[in-house]
Amino acid sequence: MEGKYGVKKWEKGQEIRVQVPGSKSITNRALLLAALSNYRCTLHGVLFSDDSRAFLECLKKLGFDVKINEAEKKVIVQGEGGRIPNPHASVYVGSAGTAARFLTVMLALAGGEYEMQASPQMCKRPMKPLLDELEKAGVAFEFLGKEGHFPFLMRSQELSLQEISIDTDISSQFASALLMSGVLLDKGLKVFLSGGRSEGAYIRMTISMMEQFGIPVVKEGRSRIVPHMDSFGLKEYEIEPDVSGACYFYAMAPLLGTNVLVENVHMDSLQGDIKFLNALEKMGCELKDECEGVWLLGKGLSNFAGQDISMNDFSDQTMTMAALAPFATEPTLIRNIGHIRFQETDRINAIVTELTRMGIKCEEVLEADGIRITPGEIKECEVETYEDHRMAMAFTLIGLKTGKITIKNPGCCRKTFENYFELIENLY
Numbered sequence: 148m149e150g151k152y153g154v155k156k157w158e159k160g161q162e163i164r165v166q167v168p169g170s171k172s173i174t175n176r177a178l179l180l181a182a183l184s185n186y187r188c189t190l191h192g193v194l195f196s197d198d199s200r201a202f203l204e205c206l207k208k209l210g211f212d213v214k215i216n217e218a219e220k221k222v223i224v225q226g227e228g229g230r231i232p233n234p235h236a237s238v239y240v241g242s243a244g245t246a247a248r249f250l251t252v253m254l255a256l257a258g259g260e261y262e263m264q265a266s267p268q269m270c271k272r273p274m275k276p277l278l279d280e281l282e283k284a285g286v287a288f289e290f291l292g293k294e295g296h297f298p299f300l301m302r303s304q305e306l307s308l309q310e311i312s313i314d315t316d317i318s319s320q321f322a323s324a325l326l327m328s329g330v331l332l333d334k335g336l337k338v339f340l341s342g343g344r345s346e347g348a349y350i351r352m353t354i355s356m357m358e359q360f361g362i363p364v365v366k367e368g369r370s371r372i373v374p375h376m377d378s379f380g381l382k383e384y385e386i387e388p389d390v391s392g393a394c395y396f397y398a399m400a401p402l403l404g405t406n407v408l409v410e411n412v413h414m415d416s417l418q419g420d421i422k423f424l425n426a427l428e429k430m431g432c433e434l435k436d437e438c439e440g441v442w443l444l445g446k447g448l449s450n451f452a453g454q455d456i457s458m459n460d461f462s463d464q465t466m467t468m469a470a471l472a473p474f475a476t477e478p479t480l481i482r483n484i485g486h487i488r489f490q491e492t493d494r495i496n497a498i499v500t501e502l503t504r505m506g507i508k509c510e511e512v513l514e515a516d517g518i519r520i521t522p523g524e525i526k527e528c529e530v531e532t533y534e535d536h537r538m539a540m541a542f543t544l545i546g547l548k549t550g551k552i553t554i555k556n557p558g559c560c561r562k563t564f565e566n567y568f569e570l571i572e573n574l575y
Contacts, residue, residue: 151529152557152568154546155575162406162446163399165570167392169194169220170418171563175202175245176353177384179253179327180360182211184226184380192386193222197561201241205250208238226380229331234259240297242266242491242534242562244320247297248277252324255286255303256331265297268534272296273489276314277321284308309334315350316342316486323353329373330362339370344486348419348460355417359384387411390418391463392564395540397423398467400445401430402474402548410440423464426456430471450476453522459483466541469498472520473507474548485516491562492533501542504528505552527551536562543571 174194179202181188193199195217203222206213210232212225231254238261240246247269254261275295278288285307289300309332313321322340329336340350354364354371361379365372393409400407414421414436424443428434430451433444453475458465462484472479487494495511495518502509505528508521525545530552532539536559546552560567 156550157547169386170389181224185228186380198243202246205238237262239264248320310337312339315344319349335374400443453477453479457482470544482515482517491535
């Protein structure tokens with residue numbers, strides 16, 4: 148979908164029941180772990196989007212045997228036990244942060260010579276802390292643009308690496324990349340996690356998935372010790388529905404005063420964004436985890452409270468909370484989200500700019516490392532999305548409530564959720 152999408156006001160009707168695609172975070176981790184393994188692994192429930200297709204194309208360029216069946220949401224990956232079939236390749240990671248960070252580390256630790264290309268958006272995102280650590284271990288980089296960023300040439304052989312320190316505040320993907328590929332090194336890898344997100348949701352997800360694939364990870368203070376593994380892997384792996392995508396629909400429960408079910412989402416999910424459902428529960432919704440999925444019951448809810456909430460561990464839902472905040476009964480303070488400045492766009496600036504454009508008072512609160520949003524009357528507005536899928540999806544909610552919002556460049560949702568606006572249309 149290109150151009151603009153005028154969001155129609157949702158009129159009260161029947162309950163909302165939807166299916167969402169597979170998790171991007173789990174899909175791309177599963178692709179990497181399957182490629183590193185010694186098994187021929189069939190992945191079920193795979194997300195097909197710009198990001199996952201970029202990852203799949205990279206694996207094919209690297210010579211991996213990959214069988215893709217989009218209709219059945221299935222991918223078969225032949226693991227090579229840590230060997231890269233084509234150790235002299237050029238790959239394009241697009242705008243996929245997971246592909247960019249995960250594959251850079253995998254290729255650096257496996258060895259070879261690679262040309263790493265990316266979209267203009269990805270070329271702006273931080274890589275330098277990770278690349279600096281790899282350079283200390285003996286990886287050679289030649290930058291083809293701005294130093295410390297994509298694109299670059301990378302040469303790696305006979306690394307001297309047993310311990311590494313990485314700051315989780317800029318990107319937890321750096322830590323996840325090192326943890327998963329640490330298994331390639333002859334003596335394994337000890338990863339020291341500094342920063343405020345050393346126990347973050349995405350790192351916990353990574354470690355849980357490694358253990359599912361047969362890689363034990365030992366915790367030692369703020370360090371995680373990954374052993375060398377001669378053999379590990381799975382023949383089958385089921386990918387969870389995308390809880391991040393589900394949250395846009397769950398947010399409709401308090402916002403529109405309705406009941407919402409997202410099929411096959413459960414509270415024991417590996418994904419950190421499941422915590423957002425607890426935040427919605429505090430707004431007055433009732434949460435029921437049943438065999439078909441989680442129900443969030445908001446029918447009859449006429450108003451909801453603002454919150455003082457730390458979203459450090461589920462910060463992808465910052466924009467969703469920001470979209471609810473103008474309709475709360477008092478201001479909302481979202482804390483500990485400074486790292487979202489370094490994602491697809493400067494998300495704090497984007498939220499403040501777009502809510503202000505709508506006539507809503509939104510201001511940065513430096514001492515909270517976050518933003519405060521004061522409820523108010525929405526005025527008609529075209530929302531800039533900054534090529535950020537989460538801005539497009541979250542701010543659609545304001546349009547459903549008011550009918551006053553047009554989303555510019557809705558096609559940016561292809562990054563993770565191709566049929567999002569199709570599902571929105573189905574609500575009517």
